[in-house]
Amino acid sequence: MPEKRTTPRKKFNMYMRVLNDDTGEILGHMVEVSQTGLRLETVGPLPANTDYYLRIEITPDLGSTPFIIFIARTRWCKMDSLQPNLFQVGFEIVEIVPEDMEVFLRIIQKYTG
Numbered sequence: 001m002p003e004k005r006t007t008p009r010k011k012f013n014m015y016m017r018v019l020n021d022d023t024g025e026i027l028g029h030m031v032e033v034s035q036t037g038l039r040l041e042t043v044g045p046l047p048a049n050t051d052y053y054l055r056i057e058i059t060p061d062l063g064s065t066p067f068i069i070f071i072a073r074t075r076w077c078k079m080d081s082l083q084p085n086l087f088q089v090g091f092e093i094v095e096i097v098p099e100d101m102e103v104f105l106r107i108i109q110k111y112t113g
Contacts, residue, residue, distance in 0.1 A: 008034060021053035021069050028089065030056075031110050037072065037092040041080070046089045050074050054091070059107070063103040064077035068098035070104070 012030045018040055020027050028042035046052075050073065057067045074090040080086040096104065 010034065012038075012086070012111055014111040016056060016107070016111070017058075019055045021055040023039070027054070028088050033112060035108065037075070037090065037107065040089045040091065041086070042087045044078075044086050045077050045112075046074050048074050051094060052091075056104075056107070057069050058103060058107070062106050063099075068100035069092075070078065070100055081099055 010033060012033050015029055017029045018027050018038075019025065027046070030038050031041050032039040049090050051071055052068060052074070055067050055069050057111045058065070061076035071094045075092050075096050077087055077089045080088055091102075
């Protein structure tokens, strides 16, 4: 299948969990990130083309609030090839306020290699 991504993803070098802001449930943790989206490792599958309010808890050195919230859409989901009890889920950022986008970009800068 040809690659549709226009922004390169980078490996994420820190354990940072991502929560469903509507339910408070931990959806997974970031394993790759780009300026337009992220890939999560999850314990269950998530349906494609579904919007989620995602919350990422941050440290004071990244921003003045304890978390950022944004809307992201699942683009794909597949079982992990090495650990079949995990799933890899690709998200595209759909809506994020400019202040939270600045924090998101700081996260990318600080924790990618």
